[in-house]
Amino acid sequence: xxxxxxxxxxxxxxxxxxxxxxxxxxxxxxxxxxxxxxxxxxxxxxxxxxxxxxxxxxxxxxxxxxxxxxxxxxxx
Amino acid sequence: xxxxxxxxxxxxxxxxxxxxxxxxxxxxxxxxxxxxxxxxxxxxxxxxxxxxxxxxxxxxxxxxxxxxxxxxxxxxxxxxxxxxxxxxxxxxxxxxxxxxxxxxxxxxxxxxxxxxxxxxxxxxxxxxxxxxxxxxxxxxxxxxxxxxxxxxxxxxxxxxxxxxxxxxxxxxxxxxxxxxxxxxxxxxxxxxxxxxxxxxxxxxxxxxxxxxxxxxxxxxxxxxxxxxxxxxxxxxxxxxxxxxxxxxxxxxxxxxxxxxxxxxxxxxxxxxxxxxxxxxxxxxxxxxxxxxxxxxxxxxxxxxxxxxxxxxxxxxxxxxxxxxxxxxxxxxxxxxxxxxxxxxxxxxxxxxxxxxxxxxxxxxxxxxxxxxxxxxxxxxxxxxxxxxxxxxxxxxxxxxxxxxxxxxxxxxxxxxxx
Numbered sequence: 001x002x003x004x005x006x007x008x009x010x011x012x013x014x015x016x017x018x019x020x021x022x023x024x025x026x027x028x029x030x031x032x033x034x035x036x037x038x039x040x041x042x043x044x045x046x047x048x049x050x051x052x053x054x055x056x057x058x059x060x061x062x063x064x065x066x067x068x069x070x071x072x073x074x075x076x
Numbered sequence: 077x078x079x080x081x082x083x084x085x086x087x088x089x090x091x092x093x094x095x096x097x098x099x100x101x102x103x104x105x106x107x108x109x110x111x112x113x114x115x116x117x118x119x120x121x122x123x124x125x126x127x128x129x130x131x132x133x134x135x136x137x138x139x140x141x142x143x144x145x146x147x148x149x150x151x152x153x154x155x156x157x158x159x160x161x162x163x164x165x166x167x168x169x170x171x172x173x174x175x176x177x178x179x180x181x182x183x184x185x186x187x188x189x190x191x192x193x194x195x196x197x198x199x200x201x202x203x204x205x206x207x208x209x210x211x212x213x214x215x216x217x218x219x220x221x222x223x224x225x226x227x228x229x230x231x232x233x234x235x236x237x238x239x240x241x242x243x244x245x246x247x248x249x250x251x252x253x254x255x256x257x258x259x260x261x262x263x264x265x266x267x268x269x270x271x272x273x274x275x276x277x278x279x280x281x282x283x284x285x286x287x288x289x290x291x292x293x294x295x296x297x298x299x300x301x302x303x304x305x306x307x308x309x310x311x312x313x314x315x316x317x318x319x320x321x322x323x324x325x326x327x328x329x330x331x332x333x334x335x336x337x338x339x340x341x342x343x344x345x346x347x348x349x350x351x352x353x354x355x356x357x358x359x360x361x362x363x364x365x366x367x368x369x370x371x372x373x374x375x376x377x378x379x380x381x382x383x384x385x386x387x388x389x390x391x392x393x394x395x396x397x398x399x400x401x402x403x404x405x406x407x408x409x410x411x412x413x414x415x416x417x418x419x420x421x422x423x424x425x426x427x428x429x430x431x432x433x434x435x436x437x438x439x440x441x442x443x444x445x446x447x448x449x450x451x452x453x454x455x456x457x458x459x460x461x462x463x464x465x466x467x468x469x470x471x472x473x474x475x476x477x478x479x480x481x482x483x484x485x486x487x488x489x490x491x492x493x494x
Contacts, residue, residue, distance in 0.1 A: 027351065036278040039359050042349040050338035057335055057374065060328045067324070068315040 087157060089308070090392025091329075091379035095372070096146055097399035099139035103233075104410055105129070106136025108444070111414040112437035135340045137357070140236055141297050141365055145372045147240055148301020151247055152254070156309040159255060168248050175244055177467065179237070181460045182405045186231050186412065187215060195419040196412045199229025218242065221289035232411035235289045242291040243298055254302060262303040266366060269296030273362040284355040293362070297369040304373035308380050318381050326386045329378035336371040339364075402452030405460070410448040417443060 029035050109115065115130035158165040165171075186196075191212070194202040200211040211220070211229045218241035220226040220234065227235045254261040272292040276282060287293070311318050318325070343360050350356040361368075379387055399406075416422075417440050418430065425436035462471035 028354065031279050031281075033278055036274050039277050039350075040363060042346070042351075042354075042356075043360055043363060044342065044346040044349050047338055047342050047345065050335060050342055053331060053335040053338055057328065057331045057371075060324065060331060061374070064318070064321055064324050064328060067321050068311075068317045071317040071320070 087162065089380055090387050091376050092146060093400035094391025094396045095142060095376065096403050097396035099142045100399060100403045100407060102132060102136035102139035105133045107411050107414065108441050109133035112441055113431040114437050131340060131344055135343055138340060138368060141369050142372045144294050144297040145301040145369050148298035149305045149376060152302040153305040155251055156306045160309050160313045177463050181463050182408055182455050185455060186408050187212060190230050196416045197230055198415050224283055224286050227285055227289055231408055232415065233407055239291045239294055258303060258306045262299050265299035266296040269293065277362055284358040288358045296366050300369040300373040304377050308377055322383045325378045326382035329375055329382050329386065332371045332375040332378060336368060339368045402456045405452040405455045406448045409451050410444060413444045413447050
């Protein structure tokens with residue numbers, strides 16, 4: 001049971017950044033969370049260009065939200 | 077698919093028409109590439125291309141997700157407006173009547189067309205009455221996405237319509253928690269969508285065409301549209317200073333689109349990571365679909381508060397608004413027209429496969445584009461438009477009046493009381 005939970009957590013952890021290199025195509029495991037992990041492993045690593053643009057987007061959104069929120073306080 | 081083309085109505089959003097038009101272009105380009113194998117390139121030198129649109133053609137299907145984000149947005153937008161006192165929602169009965177008026181006319185026309193012209197579809201035998209009845213009935217009830225045999229059998233692109241309609245059915249239930257706790261409900265739908273797709277990948281042997289046609293797998297995509305609608309109305313009412321940062325919002329809108337393009341690059345680079353027999357695009361999008369949906373939602377939100385030039389001249393330009401107005405019918409028809417042209421070998425080609433005959437394929441593409449747009453204009457203007465405006469019965473009465481079969485209703489005159 002503990003191993004199952006760890007497997008699920010590692011699968012989810014691998015899913016979020018996907019910064020690792022892809023594995024060479026391998027036969028799909030039997031059904032289960034291993035298969036989900038295998039599918040994640042088959043995906044190519046996220047392009048650096050996309051990471052840069054996503055970071056830029058995040059910063060711009062933070063700036064916009066910050067302006068709207070702190071700007072309101074400044075007027076009080 | 078929902079449209080927001082009433083430009084003079086308060087709350088009209090130019091971004092939606094622009095995104096809908098662009099999404100249609102992407103999907104039509106994908107089906108064009110699929111049917112004709114043509115990749116559009118403008119060469120720079122013998123070895124290099126100035127512009128190579130193959131990536132967008134090959135991966136144009138990702139725009140399906142932007143259609144669902146748009147749907148989630150358009151469905152929840154009137155409710156969000158009611159939440160902030162901008163306008164009244166109009167009730168669920170009215171909601172379903174409006175949806176029926178918008179969806180059914182064009183849909184029934186193409187179904188009838190496939191019955192009369194069997195070459196328009198390749199998924200079912202029109203002459204076998206029992207089989208034809210099964211396929212047509214599942215399509216009319218919008219349940220054709222639950223079996224691999226009926227997906228796309230009558231109207232090739234209508235599996236997305238089944239997902240859409242099934243979402244309409246559960247939408248009123250989803251609005252109950254969404255009205256009270258929009259962010260929490262959004263997170264819940266996000267988690268559910270991901271868990272459902274993980275379950276499909278890891279614990280079922282469902283085929284990929286069927287996997288990608290399951291409505292619960294799109295719950296998070298619709299949720300992105302719904303939360304974007306909520307925040308657009310929220311920002312309009314509670315974040316007045318957002319109107320002071322239009323250049324920043326324009327930049328956010330543009331950057332979100334660039335990031336969406338890089339998503340397509342990422343998807344493309346994952347083509348060879350899966351062993352044979354596994355459809356890489358379905359698996360990839362099952363894992364990372366929410367990223368693209370999120371970028372589209374951010375694009376819609378930011379565009380609504382961007383500079384006028386970006387919002388109205390770029391995304392609200394007349395061509396996009398026109399294309400958006402006929403997008404539903406063009407979407408329904410274009411793939412079936414390709415099937416018809418290929419079944420009938422129009423234009424004629426002796427090559428096998430016919431996709432190797434470039435001049436014939438160029439002509440086929442032109443024919444399909446022209447036919448799709450013409451049918452889109454005719455159906456939208458003369459059938460769908462009157463039904464949306466007057467209702468089914470009212471549109472029928474208007475037609476009878478125009479054909480001089482019946483008299484127009486006399487205008488009531490009010491006499492002043494002495």
